[in-house]
Each structure stands twice: as structure tokens, then as C-alpha cells.
Amino acid sequence: MKTISVVCQKGGVGKTTTVINIASVLANKGLKTLIIDTDPQGNVSTYLNQEKSNTDNTTTTDILDGEKNINPLKVIDNLYLIPSDIDIKKHNSEKIIGGSKLKKIHENENINTFDIVLIDTPPTMSSLVQEALATADYYFIPSKPEFLAVEGVGQAMSFAKQTIAEVPHTNPVFLGVILNQVDTRRGSYQDFESELKHILADKLFKTHISQLTEIADSPFYAKTVLDFNENSKARIEFEELTEELLKKVGL
Numbered sequence: 001m002k003t004i005s006v007v008c009q010k011g012g013v014g015k016t017t018t019v020i021n022i023a024s025v026l027a028n029k030g031l032k033t034l035i036i037d038t039d040p041q042g043n044v045s046t047y048l049n050q051e052k053s054n055t056d057n058t059t060t061t062d063i064l065d066g067e068k069n070i071n072p073l074k075v076i077d078n079l080y081l082i083p084s085d086i087d088i089k090k091h092n093s094e095k096i097i098g099g100s101k102l103k104k105i106h107e108n109e110n111i112n113t114f115d116i117v118l119i120d121t122p123p124t125m126s127s128l129v130q131e132a133l134a135t136a137d138y139y140f141i142p143s144k145p146e147f148l149a150v151e152g153v154g155q156a157m158s159f160a161k162q163t164i165a166e167v168p169h170t171n172p173v174f175l176g177v178i179l180n181q182v183d184t185r186r187g188s189y190q191d192f193e194s195e196l197k198h199i200l201a202d203k204l205f206k207t208h209i210s211q212l213t214e215i216a217d218s219p220f221y222a223k224t225v226l227d228f229n230e231n232s233k234a235r236i237e238f239e240e241l242t243e244e245l246l247k248k249v250g251l
């Protein structure tokens, strides 16, 4: 099982969008995939048209409360979800210097049947993000292709480093930065990309995700890129991105 957290304290950069769409591509490839939402906003559930709190399945809050019997919600074949809701906020102020509670999922038989776990996080530098980082083998940072975003990426990397230093047994590998909402027609884009390549080298994903109406509209229709036809740009890009990610984690 490979566990990957998606982090950035900057809001609206595409954390939830990348988690949902990569997860649906993985599931479609036959990999048993679990999404864990740690964001009080609970956007993953909204995207996938699922209830945020459901008594029949486990929520991330339940796990942080110490629940050992973990029962994820089935979304479609091979795609499961542990949703989050506003209640998770009660775990937000706790310092996790005593060790991560979410990390206990690795001892759970149900969870160990998954090939890949993707963890979505809130746009904060909080203990909920630290929980996600402590639980993960890997993490990546989505970013918009804007000059100010570089600062956001730097801050996210420092926060991860600080978490690794402070929280016991935390050592996720940084997979890199994924550029999202790219418009290559914009004059400054090529300059921006080459500057970022210069700074990040192999930590910049080769595949980027374009700014696309179908992606912007998909939460409204509760769709993932797989619901678009095989030749849609959104689908092709997310399939390429998923291949690149799988290679990076050795799958």
C-alpha cells in the first residue's frame, strides 16, 4: 500500500481536484483506491455526491477519535472514501507531538487491502495537515502557474519539513509540484515554467493540468474526468499525470 498526501496551505490550487481525478483514474485501472478527507470543508464528498456524515461508514473524525473498526464508503468499483465534515475541527488545535492518530490506519486490516491511499488536506498549516503528512509515504503540492504561487509552494515545503522534524516517525518523500489550471497561451507561462524547472528540477511533474471548463464544472455535476469521453483533454492529462505518479512511487 502506498499512501500519498496532497498539501498546500494556499486555497483553491487544486488539491481536491487532483485527489478526486487521480483516484478515479487509479480505480479505473483496477487499483483499489481509498480517499481520506481531512478537510473540515468536506469537499471530497460534495465532489463525489456523497453524504459528509453517514452513520453507516467511518469518518476521518471517527478515526481521530480512536475508532478501530474502519469501514470506508464505497463510491464505485475500486474507489472508496473516508469522508470528513466540520466535526473534525475539534482535532485541529491539538498538537500532535505525541504522534499521529491517523497513522494508526496502517495497522488496520481493512485499510491494508488498498493499493493506494490519497489524503486530501485543508488549506491551512494545521495539525490536520500534520496528521496527513505523518500518515503518508509520499506527498505532492499542486500549484497554480502564477509567480505568487511559488511562494506558496516554498511555504508548503517548509511546513512539511518542520512537520517531519517535529512529529515522531514522520518521513514522507516529496514527489514534487504539479502545475494545475495552466493556460499555455498566456504570454508569461513559458517563462514561469522554465523558472520553476530551474528551481525544482526533477521535483516539477512533467505533466501539467490545463485550465479547463470541464474540470471547473465537474463538481457541479458530481463528475470526474473519467465521465468525459476518452479523448477529452481533461481525461488524457489526468491519465498521463497518474502514470507519472505511479512511476514515482514505484507502481
Ligand SMILES: Nc1ncnc2c1ncn2[C@@H]1O[C@H](COP(=O)(O)OP(=O)(O)OP(=O)(O)O)[C@@H](O)[C@H]1O
Residues within 6 Å of the ligand: 010, 011, 012, 013, 014, 015, 016, 017, 018, 039, 041, 043, 121, 122, 123, 180, 181, 182, 209, 210, 211, 212, 213, 215, 216, 217, 218, 219
Ligand atoms: N484544471 C482546472 N481547470 C478549471 N478549474 C479548476 C481546475 N482545477 C481546479 N479547478 C477549480 O478551482 C476550484 C478550486 O479547486 P479545488 O477545490 O480542487 O482546490 P483546493 O486546493 O482543494 O481548494 P481548498 O484549498 O479550498 O481545499 C474549484 O472550483 C475547481 O473546480
Ligand SMILES: [Mg+2]
Residues within 6 Å of the ligand: 015, 016, 017, 039, 043, 120, 121
Ligand atoms: Mg480542497
